[in-house]
Amino acid sequence: MRFALETRLGMPAANDFADQLTNRLEAAGGTVLREDEKPDMVLAVGGDGTMLAAVRRSLGWDVPVLGFNLGTLGFLANAEPSDLDSVAERLLNGDFTIEDRLTVSATVGAVNAVGVNDVVVEKIDSTRLVSLDVSIDGLPFVTYQADGLVVATPTGSTAYSFSARGPLVDPRVEALVMTPVASHSLFDRPLVLPADAEIEITVARDRGVRVNVDKGDLGELGEGETVKIEQGPRPARFVVLNSRDFPGLVKEKFGLD
Numbered sequence: 552m553r554f555a556l557e558t559r560l561g562m563p564a565a566n567d568f569a570d571q572l573t574n575r576l577e578a579a580g581g582t583v584l585r586e587d588e589k590p591d592m593v594l595a596v597g598g599d600g601t602m603l604a605a606v607r608r609s610l611g612w613d614v615p616v617l618g619f620n621l622g623t624l625g626f627l628a629n630a631e632p633s634d635l636d637s638v639a640e641r642l643l644n645g646d647f648t649i650e651d652r653l654t655v656s657a658t659v660g661a662v663n664a665v666g667v668n669d670v671v672v673e674k675i676d677s678t679r680l681v682s683l684d685v686s687i688d689g690l691p692f693v694t695y696q697a698d699g700l701v702v703a704t705p706t707g708s709t710a711y712s713f714s715a716r717g718p719l720v721d722p723r724v725e726a727l728v729m730t731p732v733a734s735h736s737l738f739d740r741p742l743v744l745p746a747d748a749e750i751e752i753t754v755a756r757d758r759g760v761r762v763n764v765d766k767g768d769l770g771e772l773g774e775g776e777t778v779k780i781e782q783g784p785r786p787a788r789f790v791v792l793n794s795r796d797f798p799g800l801v802k803e804k805f806g807l808d
Contacts, residue, residue, distance in 0.1 A: 552643055553582045555590040557605035559597030565621050568632050569596045572619070575639045590614060592642070592790065598622020599710070603765050606667045606787050615649050617642070617790035626709045626804060629792050641792060648791045652722055653704045653746055654783025659762055659770045665783040666765035668707030672752050672778060673699030673732065675759045675771065680735055682755040687748055694755055697734040702727055702750060702780045706787075707765075709804075717741040721797040727782070750780040 554576060559565040572594065573583045584590055595605035595618040602618040606627075609616040618628030619638075630638045641647055656663060657670040674681045683700055685692045703712035705720035708728055713719060717730035718741055725746040731739050744750070754760055754772045762769040762778050772778060801807070 552592065553584055553588075553590045554642075555584050555588075555593045555608065557593060557595045557597075557601055557608060559601040559621065562597060562621065565596045565601070568619065568621065568635075571635060572596065572639070575635055576643070579639055579643050581639075581643055592617065595619065595628070596621060599627045600766070602627040603666075603668060607765070607767075610654065610665060610667075610783075610785070610787055613785065613788075615788040615790045617647075617792075626800070627706070627789075629790060638792060642790075648794075650722070650789045650791045651786035652706050652789055653725055653727075654785065654787050655702060655704050655707075655727065655764075656781050656783045657762060657764050657769055658779045659772065659776075662770055664764040664767060664769050666707075666767070667704060667787045668710050668765045669701050669703040669712060670769075670778070670780050671699060671701050671711060671763045672760050672772075673763070675761050679758055681758045681760050683760070684753040684755045685729070686751040686753075687744065689749070693736070693738055695731050695734055695739075696736050697731045697739075699732040699760065700752060701730045701732060703730065704728075709801075712741075718743065719797075719801060723797070727780075746782045748781070751777050752780065753777040 558569045589612045593605045593609040593616040595602045605616050619630045620628035656665045683695045701712045705722045708720040712730045715730045715732045727744045730741040757774045
């Protein structure tokens, strides 16, 4: 089995663990690729940010991804460094399942990007609100006066969307969640939409915004310009070693009694 590694830069513990992981996999007959060749699986070593980078690579190859959690919350990772030996054995023996996760696509002009977490449309000038016209499935919805808008997948509902008071959504639910950030509008509630909804966000005033997909810069929009957001063309594929119910995972990560 051929593996590609995505390791958090500037984190000595991640580099050390990546070396241990490489040695363990290769000793058991696996191959860790040093070049950008297509692997059978991408392994992430770090936190959720590293996992997002690994997912981007895995989407390009249409292969599954597994994360080893060396971060804090680690919602996206399914393996712990202390389980290295058993995880390596299970991977090489095919003792795992694959879980598909909804992705989200954003298009600005001719430029497109796909993410597993969210699309964020946010103000550039930190001192001024932006005005955003939202249409859903071709029908006008509402104009937000806010710092921005987040359109998240269920996977991304535990990230920025959650900090903006959006709901936590079980990844098994096929939906997109639109959450305003610091809204000054009368309507400021998150909205849960079906996965196949098409969302268009247009800048309504002369205050520009920046569009990010999984924290990656897609571009800037000026007055009258639009970003189109919809379900991604294919799901992200997550390796599952030990199935965990979502409420139980939330309890664990947030230390709830």
